[in-house]
Amino acid sequence: MPRTGRPGLTHREKRELWHRWKAGQTLSEIGHALNKHAGSVHGVLAVTGGIEPQPRKRSSHALQLHEREEVSRGLGRGFSFRRIAKLIGRSASTISREVSRNGGRTAYRAVQADLRALTQILRPKPCLMSQHQVLRDLVAEKLTLEWSPAQISGWLSREYGTDPSMQISHETIYKSLFIQARGVLKRELISHLRSNRTMRRGKIWTTAGQPRGQIIDAVSISVRPAEVEDRAVPGHWEGDLISGSGNTHMATLVERASRFVMLVKVDGKDTNSVVGALKRRIQSLPDGLMRSLTWDRGTEMAQHKQITLATKVDIYFCDPQSPWQRGIN
Numbered sequence: 001m002p003r004t005g006r007p008g009l010t011h012r013e014k015r016e017l018w019h020r021w022k023a024g025q026t027l028s029e030i031g032h033a034l035n036k037h038a039g040s041v042h043g044v045l046a047v048t049g050g051i052e053p054q055p056r057k058r059s060s061h062a063l064q065l066h067e068r069e070e071v072s073r074g075l076g077r078g079f080s081f082r083r084i085a086k087l088i089g090r091s092a093s094t095i096s097r098e099v100s101r102n103g104g105r106t107a108y109r110a111v112q113a114d115l116r117a118l119t120q121i122l123r124p125k126p127c128l129m130s131q132h133q134v135l136r137d138l139v140a141e142k143l144t145l146e147w148s149p150a151q152i153s154g155w156l157s158r159e160y161g162t163d164p165s166m167q168i169s170h171e172t173i174y175k176s177l178f179i180q181a182r183g184v185l186k187r188e189l190i191s192h193l194r195s196n197r198t199m200r201r202g203k204i205w206t207t208a209g210q211p212r213g214q215i216i217d218a219v220s221i222s223v224r225p226a227e228v229e230d231r232a233v234p235g236h237w238e239g240d241l242i243s244g245s246g247n248t249h250m251a252t253l254v255e256r257a258s259r260f261v262m263l264v265k266v267d268g269k270d271t272n273s274v275v276g277a278l279k280r281r282i283q284s285l286p287d288g289l290m291r292s293l294t295w296d297r298g299t300e301m302a303q304h305k306q307i308t309l310a311t312k313v314d315i316y317f318c319d320p321q322s323p324w325q326r327g328i329n
Contacts, residue, residue, distance in 0.1 A: 049178025
């Protein structure tokens, strides 16, 4: 079971998350690998629109944590700034400034000083469009006209070839859309992109090798018993998977004769989560209450045979583009 609650992801888990995301794995697959709920994975990705943040780097000339620990030990032994500087190969003025900006000789703590330095080096570079209103308005206008970021970038290069302030790459446009913290382009403009995605995928992302659209040995809805069609006999159900905000999902089960509805919470939309939750729910019902289940062609039921083997419930799948699949029951 994925863990739930307040604890977040460690730095190692976040690195693995981004690696798997760029490799094309789904939210549910990443969640299972990290033993986290898919909603937690979505929350990490959504902050930057699916674009991995650049790793923070320190200058090679800045003091490192192990040097600050030597400073702290030297202060504790009463050494002068000059002596401490000689021990770690730094100038005495560097040690003097380091100690004075972090509480002085009596209050200096290496870890706290290192954390403060890490915070102080944040110098976010202003986005090009945030500084040029004309460029920002042009990009927004072209997006509303259904132009792709690549088309906009190429058009700007031709129209304003001699003006570097009017040149922008298509990747920068994507980042300005998906990373809302930049505060440049309105999120509503994402709806004009052709991919209809809410998060950015990496260039090497692919669905190759993923079991998309594969329902092995699916039994067609056309061979369901006649008693299922006329709703005269109870025990025949229809199911579907619905998605909510924050990558949350729930399975619905509707009994055809009585229209009784059951909701089944699932940990993700992958087949392991959905099939496992449905199997447990069906096994909790009285014998004979569910005789058949009809589903659409969603890949969450790729492992449907596990349900039939465990519960003896026959499962049928709608034909592609059938009236049932379009919601006409």
